[in-house]
Amino acid sequence: MTRAERPLTPAAPHTAGTLLVVDDEPTVRELLPVTLRYAGFAVVTAATGEEALASALHEPPDLVLLDVMLPDMDGFEVIRRLREQPRAAAGPRGGHIPVLFLTARDTTQDKINGLLLGGDDYVTKPFDLQELIARIRAVLRRTSGDPNATLLVGDLELDPEGHRVLRAGKPVRLSPTEFRLLHYLMANAGRTLSKAQILERVWHYDFGGDPSIVDTYISYLRRKLDAGGPRLIHTVHGIGYVIRGIES
Structure with a gap:
C-alpha cells in the first residue's frame, strides 16, 4: 500500500474530521483506516459506489477517499452522482464534500477526468502514508478555511x-x-x-x-x-x- 513506512505522529486526542474510504480491496479498507484513525480521523468505509453514495447521503463525511475502479460503477460516476445529491453535495464543513481520488489508475487522462469532474486531489497507488495524510489535511484546510487566513x-x-x-x-x-x-x-x-x-x-x-x-x-x-x-x-x-x- 505504501512506498515507504515511516513512524507516524501520535494520535490526535480529538477527531480531525470524518473520512469515507471507498475501495473494493479488503486490505485497503482494513489497513488504511487504522493509520487514518491514528492520525486523528474518524473513518467510515464502503466497498462499492452505491454503498458510498448511501453513506454520504445518510451522514456526509468531511472528505471522501475514492478509488476509480469499483465493481458497480467507476469513481468518476460516483463523484458525478455525489455532486447531484443536495444533502451530500454540501458537506458538514460547508461547501461541497471534498473528494481525493486514491487509485492505481495513473494515466494523464484519468487525472484530467478526475480533476474536471470536481476532484480536489488525485493520489496514485502505491502511496506514502505520511504524504497522503498531509494531502488530506491540505484539502480540508483549503475547502473549509478562512479565505483571509495567511x-x-x-x-x-x-x-x-x-x-x-x-x-x-x-x-x-x-x-x-x-x-x-x-x-x-x-x-x-x-x-x-x-x-x-x-x-x-x-x-x-x-x-x-x-x-x-x-x-x-x-x-x-x-x-x-x-x-x-x-x-x-x-x-x-x-x-x-x-x-x-x-x-x-
Missing part, C-alpha cells in the same frame, strides 16, 4: 489581507494579477490545476481566454519566487500546474 507553502507566505508575499522572510513584489494567481495556487497547494480552471478563477474567463497567458504569468511568478529558493511551482504535463513545498 497561506504557507514551504518558506513561501502570502497574506491576503495585507496583500503581502514573503519568500524565506524576504518580501516579493507582485503585480495584482500575479498576486491573484499565486493566491489561487497556494489556496490549492498540492492540487494540480488545469489552465482552464486557472483562467476561469484568476482571469474570469469561461474557457474563452488564451491559455498561453497562464504560461506567461507562471513564468513571471517563477522568476520572482525562485530567486529566493528552490522551485515551488511545478508543471504537470498535459494538465496544468501545482504548487508544493518539495518536489515529489
Whole structure:
C-alpha cells in the first residue's frame, strides 16, 4: 500500500474530521483506516459506489477517499452522482464534500477526468502514508478555511489581507494579477490545476481566454519566487500546474 513506512505522529486526542474510504480491496479498507484513525480521523468505509453514495447521503463525511475502479460503477460516476445529491453535495464543513481520488489508475487522462469532474486531489497507488495524510489535511484546510487566513507553502507566505508575499522572510513584489494567481495556487497547494480552471478563477474567463497567458504569468511568478529558493511551482504535463513545498 505504501512506498515507504515511516513512524507516524501520535494520535490526535480529538477527531480531525470524518473520512469515507471507498475501495473494493479488503486490505485497503482494513489497513488504511487504522493509520487514518491514528492520525486523528474518524473513518467510515464502503466497498462499492452505491454503498458510498448511501453513506454520504445518510451522514456526509468531511472528505471522501475514492478509488476509480469499483465493481458497480467507476469513481468518476460516483463523484458525478455525489455532486447531484443536495444533502451530500454540501458537506458538514460547508461547501461541497471534498473528494481525493486514491487509485492505481495513473494515466494523464484519468487525472484530467478526475480533476474536471470536481476532484480536489488525485493520489496514485502505491502511496506514502505520511504524504497522503498531509494531502488530506491540505484539502480540508483549503475547502473549509478562512479565505483571509495567511497561506504557507514551504518558506513561501502570502497574506491576503495585507496583500503581502514573503519568500524565506524576504518580501516579493507582485503585480495584482500575479498576486491573484499565486493566491489561487497556494489556496490549492498540492492540487494540480488545469489552465482552464486557472483562467476561469484568476482571469474570469469561461474557457474563452488564451491559455498561453497562464504560461506567461507562471513564468513571471517563477522568476520572482525562485530567486529566493528552490522551485515551488511545478508543471504537470498535459494538465496544468501545482504548487508544493518539495518536489515529489
